[in-house]
Amino acid sequence: MSETYTSPAAAAQVGRTVRRLVTPEGVDLGVRLADVSQRFGALCLDLLIMIASLIVGAIFFAIAGVEVGGIEGAYVTIQLFAFLVRNFYFMLFEMGSKAATPGKRALGIRVASRTSPQLTASAVFARNALREIELFIPLSVMMSGGSITGQSSAVDGWIWLAAVVWLMIFALFPLMNKDRLRIGDLVAGTWVVRAPKPVLLPDMSATAEAASGQFTFTPEQLNAYGIAELHVLEDVLRVRDSDVMREVAERIAVKIGWTNNTSASAESFLKSYYAQLRGRLESGLLMGKRRADKHDVG
Amino acid sequence: MSSEPMTMLTLKSARFREERQDSWRALEDVLRTVESGGTKALSREELLALPRLYRACLSSLSVARATSLDQNVIAYLESLCERAYYALYGARVPLWKRTLHFLTHGWPSAVREIWPELLVASFVFFLAAALGIAFVVSDPEWFYTFVSEGMASGRDPTASREELMESIYQTETQKERGWFSAFAADLFSNNAGVAILAFALGFAFGIPTIVILVQNGLVMGAFIGLHINKQLGYEFSGWLTVHGTTEILAILLAGAGGLRIGRSVAFPGRLTRLQSAARSGDVAARVIGGVVVMMFIAALLEAFPRQLVDSDEIRYAIGLTFLVFWMFFFFLRRPTPPELSA
Numbered sequence: 001m002s003e004t005y006t007s008p009a010a011a012a013q014v015g016r017t018v019r020r021l022v023t024p025e026g027v028d029l030g031v032r033l034a035d036v037s038q039r040f041g042a043l044c045l046d047l048l049i050m051i052a053s054l055i056v057g058a059i060f061f062a063i064a065g066v067e068v069g070g071i072e073g074a075y076v077t078i079q080l081f082a083f084l085v086r087n088f089y090f091m092l093f094e095m096g097s098k099a100a101t102p103g104k105r106a107l108g109i110r111v112a113s114r115t116s117p118q119l120t121a122s123a124v125f126a127r128n129a130l131r132e133i134e135l136f137i138p139l140s141v142m143m144s145g146g147s148i149t150g151q152s153s154a155v156d157g158w159i160w161l162a163a164v165v166w167l168m169i170f171a172l173f174p175l176m177n178k179d180r181l182r183i184g185d186l187v188a189g190t191w192v193v194r195a196p197k198p199v200l201l202p203d204m205s206a207t208a209e210a211a212s213g214q215f216t217f218t219p220e221q222l223n224a225y226g227i228a229e230l231h232v233l234e235d236v237l238r239v240r241d242s243d244v245m246r247e248v249a250e251r252i253a254v255k256i257g258w259t260n261n262t263s264a265s266a267e268s269f270l271k272s273y274y275a276q277l278r279g280r281l282e283s284g285l286l287m288g289k290r291r292a293d294k295h296d297v298g
Numbered sequence: 299m300s301s302e303p304m305t306m307l308t309l310k311s312a313r314f315r316e317e318r319q320d321s322w323r324a325l326e327d328v329l330r331t332v333e334s335g336g337t338k339a340l341s342r343e344e345l346l347a348l349p350r351l352y353r354a355c356l357s358s359l360s361v362a363r364a365t366s367l368d369q370n371v372i373a374y375l376e377s378l379c380e381r382a383y384y385a386l387y388g389a390r391v392p393l394w395k396r397t398l399h400f401l402t403h404g405w406p407s408a409v410r411e412i413w414p415e416l417l418v419a420s421f422v423f424f425l426a427a428a429l430g431i432a433f434v435v436s437d438p439e440w441f442y443t444f445v446s447e448g449m450a451s452g453r454d455p456t457a458s459r460e461e462l463m464e465s466i467y468q469t470e471t472q473k474e475r476g477w478f479s480a481f482a483a484d485l486f487s488n489n490a491g492v493a494i495l496a497f498a499l500g501f502a503f504g505i506p507t508i509v510i511l512v513q514n515g516l517v518m519g520a521f522i523g524l525h526i527n528k529q530l531g532y533e534f535s536g537w538l539t540v541h542g543t544t545e546i547l548a549i550l551l552a553g554a555g556g557l558r559i560g561r562s563v564a565f566p567g568r569l570t571r572l573q574s575a576a577r578s579g580d581v582a583a584r585v586i587g588g589v590v591v592m593m594f595i596a597a598l599l600e601a602f603p604r605q606l607v608d609s610d611e612i613r614y615a616i617g618l619t620f621l622v623f624w625m626f627f628f629f630l631r632r633p634t635p636p637e638l639s640a
Contacts, residue, residue, distance in 0.1 A: 021380070024387070027356050029380045072480050079483040087494065087590075095393065097336050099384075114576070117387035121396050122404070126583035132491075133498040187501055187559060188583070189576025198377055200319065201370045206312045231369050238370070278367050279309050285365055286310075 019179070019191075033180050034109040034192040045103030050089050057081045086136065090128040095121050100195070110195040114179075123188040130184035138167035204237050205275040214265075215272035221256040222273075222280045228293035230281060233274050237267075245270055311366035318358050322375070325351035325382060332385045336392070352382040400587065408584035409628045415554035415561065422508060423515040423550055430519020435526055444520040453521070459528045466530070466537045467608050482601030489545065490593040493552035497559070497586040501575065504560020511553045518546075536610040539617030541600035547624055548592035555582035555589070592624075 021031045058078050065074030093101040099119050100110040111127070113119045141163035174180040185191055225233075236248050249266035252258070252273060284291055328344050328351060337345065359375040366372065391399075409416070433440040438455035445454070453465055492510075499506035518538075525534035558578045566574035603616055 021383075023356065023379075023383050025353065025356050027360055027379070029359075029376055029383060031380065069479075075480045076483045079480070079487060083483075083487040083490070087490070095396075097333060112384070117384055119388060120580065121400065122408075122580045122583040122587065125587050126579040129494050129583065129586060130498045130501075132494050137495070183501065186572060187575050187579035189573075189579060195381070196373075196377055197381075198370065198374045200322065200374045203312045203315055203368060203371070205309045205368070227367055230367055234369060275309070278311075282309060282311055282365060282367055285367070 019193075031112065032194040034107075034194050036174055036180060038107045038109050038194075039174070039180075039192055042101065042103035042107045042109060045106055046090070046101045049102055050085055053089075054082060054085055057085070087128075087132075090131065091124055094119075094124045094128065104192070108194060108196050109192055111190050112193050114189050114191050119190065123190050125188075127184035127188035127190050130182075130187055134170040134183055135167070138163040138170070142167070201238065204234055204271065205278050207271050207275070209268040209271040212268070212272075215269055217256070217273060217276050219280070221258070222277050224252075224256050224294060225277060226291040226293040226296050227281060230274070230277055233270065233277070237270055237274060240267070242266070311362070311368060311371075314361065314366065315368070315371055318354070321351055321354050322358065322378060325355050325378060329378070329381050329385055333381070337385075338392075348382070349386060352379070352386055355379050355382060400584065401591070404584050405588035405591075406628045406632075408581045409551060409588070411581050412554050412558045412585060415557040416550060418557060419507075419511055419550045419553035423511045423546070423553070426512040426515025427519035427522070430516040431523040431526065432519075434520050434523025438524070438527055441520050441524055444516045453524065455524060455527070459530065462525060462528055462530055463533070466533055479601065481605075482597045485600055486594050486597035489548070489597065490590045493548060493586060493589045493593055496549070496552040497555045497582060497589075500556025500559035500582065501563055502560065503564045504557045507553050507556030507560060511549070514549060533610055536613040536617075537604065540604040540607070540613045541596045541617070543617045543621035544592055544599060544624065545596035547621070548589045548596060551585050551592070552589045555585040558582045558585075595620075 017033045017035075018030045019033060021029045023029060058081075061077040061081055062074050065077040067073075069076070090101055094111050098105060098110065099112065104110060111119060111124065113123060142160060170183060174182050179185075179191055181191060233248070236244055246266040249269050252270070258269075281291060324347070328340065328348050331339050331344065332348075340348070355375060356379050359372070359379050362368075362372050362375055430444055433444075441450075441455050453462060496507050496510050499510070522531065522534060522538075525531050559575065559582050562574040562578035563571060569577065599616070599620070604613070607613055607616070
């Protein structure tokens, strides 16, 4: 657990990437948009899977197709298979119950409608049909070295350059709007959101160390920090890196004027401080006081 | 508080979590089943429990946001609620059911919806075709302007009447050689690709779509003109009609879909450009999805009946039958489609 733990606050980059998603019950769930880097990674993975399945499929149909229908059988099945993979790989997976291709699933993101809970098949079709001009056509022009007629000519270099510029415009489009839409998302009314599945971890306030009463802090000592620091402390305790914990414990000790030695039992010290700080801040919440961070003295 | 260290064990938020976490875990289990196997995989009890667990989880989230500072709990609940929200309100319908609904309702109703664009696309295409005929009939040299050498493959003004007839009617040896299904597969992937492209290019205000329509119209007109010059107009049109009624209608629909998107981007009306594009994207995508099906049928017609049937009359009969079929299929009013449900 300690290796895979990522702080929810850090993952969200609070504010900039959260969009409202109000359920019919009136609760805003706040969906988080996927990073451009996540989407690029997912795309690369998917392209690799497509290429691999094309190769495997070509070999399979070359053997099976010849068995059934001779060379023509092999030709037809390979041709249709290639067409299906190129045009329907993204569509079929995104129409499925996970609304994500294998690449997207691997990076914990999914496609969702911007306006309704239901992602329609036509929306998936539209967003992926546009992939053709966003990606496949410029890519194939680039790979053919700019020759669209099959013969080399004087303008090939220019066409190649045009394809690169074309690809760049479409590739950079998600960086140029706040919802990170590519053209396909724009036309289809979709966006790509994070679909993390965080595990319910133990409550860090309910630990034996916190309950032992070994460390007890005065209200003044607990007033040193706010919610932001509490969350950082929670992250530190969940990651459990002993060096970091010792360092954090020392800094807290200095800040609150804790004179006893903390280095021997940094973790117990931090857990106790966490539990008591959280108790104090949460009772503040009940009174309507939300102390954002240590600078907030409201 | 500092004088009572034992209260730390029972932070209100920790106690709250202790009480509720079993129902959260229950919801998580149900969701795991739904996400891997759809709602069908659920037992009756689970199906009934899902909405209840979802609402309980939503209320837990609201309470936790207001009273708990455990960020793991809040992140966990948010993601759980979101998954449940999609599972519950975005009810997934089985793919085959969606496909059937699409073919019988979604597609024809989308075609009916874009009739103005279909008229424009038809007008542009047939005007270009008429111009193509007029130009080539008045001066055969125009043929070279409209048709590339590769596409003509020998069928140009220098070809004799007999050579042109050879490509209209297959010789016995050609029929025996076969490879019709390979031909069909080529045609299908090529034409369906063009249709998807015509749609995709639509968002550039529909201009590239118009260009593709004009170009295709001119090419068709040029070929017709070429054959008219050799007194083969009737025969060539028969050859073209077999699959052409389906294929050209498909091209026109694809073009119309592209134009709808272009129009909505250029003239969004009262909606924002984004909303407008998304709304027309939905309609146009349904049209183009159907166009892929039509292209498949057209490719089969082009590869088999056209190559195997030599009678002009039967060719016309096949082509026109398909045209009538499509017209009835798309434009015949039928009862309003039932809402698609799981």
